[in-house]
Amino acid sequence: MLDRRHVLAGALTSTMVGWSNRPAMSAAPIGAAELGPPQPFSFDDLKQRAKALSKEAYVAPPQPDAGDPLKGMTFDTFAQAVYKPEMELWRGAPGAQTVRLFPQGRFYAEPVGIYVIENNAAREVVYSPDYFNMPGDHPLRKLKSAGFAGFRLMSRGGTSDWLAYLGASYFRASDPYDQYGGSARGLAINTGEPEEFPRFTNFWLEPNSSGMTIYALLEGKSVTGAYRMDSRRIEGGQGGALQDIECELYFRAPVHLLGVAPLTGMFWYGENSGSFRGDWRPEVHDCDGLSMWTGRGERIWRPLSNPPRIVTNSFLDENPKGYGLIQRDRNFENYQDDSLFYDRRPSMWVEPLSDWGNGSIKLVQLPTPNETEDNIVAFWNPEHPVEAGSVVNARYRLYWGLDSPPAGDVARIVATRIGLGGLGGRDLDLRHTKPGARKFMIDVEGKTLENEVRGGPQVVVTSSHGTISGVEAFPVIGTKRWRMMFDLGDLNGQAADIRAYLAKDGQALSETWIYQIFP
Template structure:
């Protein structure tokens, strides 16, 4: 749930347009009939220059076989010079851009790799797939610069911690970062003009469970060599954990909105009650709706400011994020959701006033399920934090039915990384939520809605409705906001001694909905 946010992927290694060195030194003997699959796959490289056959079905077969065997933790043993790296020492280790895979080959993508160490001790094996053959990318200290540290004398294939994908996303003559796979099952992406923000995860297990969360790991990646002029790159991944193994296929298409098409097949070792699919992880420190006594010159600090949902009933929901005093878990029950995600709607620099972090450039991530996902719930976990360096918000889909041991479960979905919800309903959207002290020990809640559909409607015809499960609500008022060319809805909440109040608000014209549904949980 937490990651070292200060470790900026852009700052570890940036480079000029990339050329290729010969990174392919040897080949692992990939497992096929009659061989122990996983143990053979991650063994030491052997000298086979031609590679071995590979197809997407191979990864599913390996995941299926792994799930039939007892779990073995990933290799996290490091040689002495790398065992106890501090954060600052690890940051000194930078990939040498001239060593990038496919550099100088006039291809649309290139790969750079992360060194193992610090939080990233687990070994990850990475293969290049070309013409249906997989060849391992073999570690060498020559791939990295080590700053003022001595170059480690490593003769074995140490593997990597992860990798990042570069391409000409912002301009044709420079290969910027597009996406990164690093740490457990975390991955991130950017769209044109944006910088890294929230993360996605291949799988989350037991999130917010008092007994502790289980973090699956991507153990091996196979990256298909792109064709010249290709607009996408394909990454295959094998995931493993105590409770399950899984196979993934990512088709990555960078652009104004970067798209990840994901095909996942899960093989549980045990019955899993608390599974999280299509997991997103973000940070919310404070905003106009929840400053919580923060003494900071910046008006707001967050990677995401709300959870958006398009449910199977045709509703569009906006749930502003909070930094609560106590752990909060919310579940939005649904059947075959159309989409959900953690969004950053505020895109004005003056909302944040942070010249370094540039939170207005952080991407939103929208999950679009492909096919019928059935009954379940979108879960939102909000964790108290006193700093912006830790992720404290998690969202995911949890099926209603338990995930049974020895079963096989396939999920297909798409992640849209960009600045907005990809297919919004033609309704006014929430652009701001503000909460402060009201009269007579109430809380004044102010919601701004903006939408083309509000224009031309007489203000007297626009009505606001507010529902609540506890406490009392009064003075519900909807009136024009000339500064936003929208409608402002305000009301007072008198919670009394209640510890939590569920709220729901929406704009209507007669019986017709004019806005998405605003939902929030008030807590002291």
């Protein structure tokens, strides 16, 4: 079983270099690819295949042995295998989405089946090293059983890609700024614990009038599944990408912690970290908060952190309206990175399209020593336990874009800063600081605050432990922002869960800010 960070690292380095009733496009040339014989295909057939597989014993894919050419392959060596543009699937077909394929690599040694669909029939793309430009002595030329590892959808002109599937069940989009960041997954199992990584073993691709419908077969030790993902780019406005996803899951074995519609990101440090990390950049993260819209309509913002240990938080809900890992800070000055462009990383937002019932949004945060490891995971965990023989169906819409949907009539949390408790920052006399206390400065911005004056909005703040003091709300001079300020002390070595928001006359003016502070 691969370590989760090996899977994530492999997927990351490789991709750095409307419900689906839309009609499929008429028959069009696939390109120069060699195809196998046609076989009937439908989503119902795929579900039945997944169901039948769930009743069979799981057979793990073989891993590279010491003599395998993939063993120890570096990223530079992997990058030498470049897919030939003239071999793109659907190249030359008017209006069709073109596709390029990934070869196998060190962290994605197991090949996957790639099929194209036309007229309700599927034909396998037959692998050949001739699809790739690579040196004559490249390790991929020495594989005994070679194949593709994944695929990517190309932008017009073929200069970049906007959606890629590679490694386990990971996939990611680069819109709206042509910059990859966090990833989505088909399924998460036991995240933060000894984790299982089911993987997409086969893909079926069908261009439609607005993009690509992607079908996938998921296989793992505990589960099999059938997926349909209608994927398209958002034209106009702020742009982005959108996927309508349906999955039907069949469980071979009980699952302790099931994660439906999982999102994965990286948070090394940010404005709330409060300590020097030795890096020259002010902030390093590709998402800075978990945004939630509860079934009762409350908008919640949870700033992310790099915790001292693995921390899992649960937010109980019934039929949530949505959740996402969001990169809300878009100011280049706060990152200063003109190579990896963290200010351009896409946000990810999940909107349920079916009745999800009772359950919880889970946030798993793992400690990380650097920016190469994705350490943040968010997903939906259904209330009912998953036993052998269970069937789970879920439908949801996944947005890739600038932010979560507008918060309606409440202002948004835009910054969280944490420092020494007391008057630090407003009085330079450090004798006024409170030993062991923390000061919280939380910036809020939105239309509900535009006409407010000092003394109107009030901070409503609670904590599970400790003593709250110095509570104040005030406009930030020279900006459109307001600031919530308070101190939290007397924690006595305990962690504390904090909630705060701005209100006036009993009505919330802002999102609810929630946070967990460690001693």
